[in-house]
Amino acid sequence: MADDFALNPPPEGIEDRPNGMAGRVLLGGPVTLVTTTWRGKPNVAPVSWHMPLSAKPPVVGIAIGQERHTAEMVRHAQEFAINVPARPLLHHVQYLGALSGEHVDKFEATQLETFPARTITAPLVAGCCAWIECQVVEAYPIGDHVLFAGLVTAVRVDPASFEDRWLVGDPEKRPLHFLAANQYSTLNGVLEARLPRDFEAPERVLRDRIAEELELTREARERREEAVGELREEIRRGHAVDPAALDELAKSGIEVSPDDLIDLSKGIVLGG
Numbered sequence: 578m579a580d581d582f583a584l585n586p587p588p589e590g591i592e593d594r595p596n597g598m599a600g601r602v603l604l605g606g607p608v609t610l611v612t613t614t615w616r617g618k619p620n621v622a623p624v625s626w627h628m629p630l631s632a633k634p635p636v637v638g639i640a641i642g643q644e645r646h647t648a649e650m651v652r653h654a655q656e657f658a659i660n661v662p663a664r665p666l667l668h669h670v671q672y673l674g675a676l677s678g679e680h681v682d683k684f685e686a687t688q689l690e691t692f693p694a695r696t697i698t699a700p701l702v703a704g705c706c707a708w709i710e711c712q713v714v715e716a717y718p719i720g721d722h723v724l725f726a727g728l729v730t731a732v733r734v735d736p737a738s739f740e741d742r743w744l745v746g747d748p749e750k751r752p753l754h755f756l757a758a759n760q761y762s763t764l765n766g767v768l769e770a771r772l773p774r775d776f777e778a779p780e781r782v783l784r785d786r787i788a789e790e791l792e793l794t795r796e797a798r799e800r801r802e803e804a805v806g807e808l809r810e811e812i813r814r815g816h817a818v819d820p821a822a823l824d825e826l827a828k829s830g831i832e833v834s835p836d837d838l839i840d841l842s843k844g845i846v847l848g849g
């Protein structure tokens with residue numbers, strides 16, 4: 578079996594990328610704003626390289642460029658806060674990444690509101706959807722970064738964003754996910770995988786599940802075609818079609834393709 582694996586050619590169409598792209602491939606977690614205070618001066622910097630490191634005790638890590646002012650501050654303060662900005666802070670995040678606390682008071686420059694942390698002196702940033710306070714327990718220099726491992730000393734969340742997981746509800750309450758350069762994304766839905774129960778025949782179970790998925794996709798396509806067909810018929814009969822009907826289609830999970838929208842919009846009579 579293992580030999581068969583080794584003999585398989587790579588899937589068609591896959592492409593090489595420089596090794597340096599590994600970090601970007603792994604991006605996708607929420608971008609954070611790391612806050613620190615040293616000698617009475619607070620600072621804040623966007624950080625997307627972060628990870629859980631231990632569950633018991635809870636320890637999380639942030640990888641900070643060795644030369645960054647934030648690294649210097651965390652080395653001295655031995656504490657930091659991870660603030661998870663919500664969607665409305667998009668432009669602040671980008672801006673804060675272009676300034677260094679070595680030269681600029683970023684809180685002054687951005688007028689970001691703050692409030693006190695519970696267990697550390699670094700301020701917390703308002704307008705975020707979660708906050709993690711940490712005491713540094715280890716600092717590992719790795720290449721040009723230093724991985725600060727922080728024992729978690731407090732966690733607070735905005736319950737409109739996070740209950741015991743990200744809710745992915747109100748778009749304004751979703752965290753931002755850094756992709757590259759000035760590009761970000763937000764989570765757009767929750768998918769629920771079936772819980773495996775039959776461990777006897779995983780191949781068969783997976784085949785059945787995939788067949789069910791395909792069936793669901795087929796049904797969704799048929800429902801969409803039916804709904805769009807009904808709207809077309811209304812237009813053909815010269816009836817007014819409320820644009821809200823398209824919204825309703827979208828809300829009920831029926832996807833309308835851009836081509837359909839163009840077709841239908843030709844017949845839409847506003848206010849009808």
Ligand SMILES: Cc1cc2nc3c(=O)[nH]c(=O)nc-3n(C[C@H](O)[C@H](O)[C@H](O)COP(=O)(O)O)c2cc1C
Pocket residue numbers: 608620621622623624625626627640641642645646647648670671673674675676677678679755
């Ligand atoms: C979205 C985003 C994510 C970033 N992630 C990191 C990171 O994980 N680690 C890091 O050292 N710098 C990261 N940076 C760069 C720093 O935030 C940036 O150099 C900042 O100016 C450093 O501020 P400081 O000089 O006050 O420490 C990121 C920047 C942006 C915009």
